[in-house]
Amino acid sequence: MIYRRGKIWWFNFVFNGKHIQRSTRQQNKQVARDAKAAERLRLVKGELGIERKAPQIVPTFEDFKQTFMQWVRSEKANERTQDFYETCYDRLCEFRELAKAKLNEVDEPLIERFKLSIKKTSKTTVNRYLATLRKALRYASRKQKLIDKNAIDRTLQQRGRGRETV
Numbered sequence: 001m002i003y004r005r006g007k008i009w010w011f012n013f014v015f016n017g018k019h020i021q022r023s024t025r026q027q028n029k030q031v032a033r034d035a036k037a038a039e040r041l042r043l044v045k046g047e048l049g050i051e052r053k054a055p056q057i058v059p060t061f062e063d064f065k066q067t068f069m070q071w072v073r074s075e076k077a078n079e080r081t082q083d084f085y086e087t088c089y090d091r092l093c094e095f096r097e098l099a100k101a102k103l104n105e106v107d108e109p110l111i112e113r114f115k116l117s118i119k120k121t122s123k124t125t126v127n128r129y130l131a132t133l134r135k136a137l138r139y140a141s142r143k144q145k146l147i148d149k150n151a152i153d154r155t156l157q158q159r160g161r162g163r164e165t166v
Helices: 029-048 065-075 079-094 096-100 108-117 123-143 151-159
Strands: 002-005 008-015 018-026
Touching: 002 029, 008 029, 018 029, 065 079, 065 123, 079 096, 079 123, 096 108, 108 123
Parallel strands: none
Antiparallel strands: 002 008, 008 018
């Protein structure tokens, strides 16, 4: 089924028992129908193994530390900077919910719970932890291609500013 939300056409259908609902980002009804058909075809081809992608294993935030720190050591020559990132990453991992979350499961509510858990820490320190989290997620997303989205970047886009602060 295709339908309008404002001026944009959306589609929804059920495929293998899973509800698929997306925006076509189109204002033309016929182009929207074609987009729906293309999406359905893409799903069918994937089911038949025509466009098979190897399932990517996404590590937990805690497991990603070694990979991230190797990258930091190769990119940052200053030993104090390397120690800074390692200390901040360790503090992030002390929040068990974040440490055990897969990288693609780190989202805004989880980050907010982390911020609430360290209320007694100074705002500057919390912002350094968030900067480390942002750098780790961006590295996982942009360089390692482990995740498609970055929760902190999406948070910043919603608020319309260039920095996330407490």
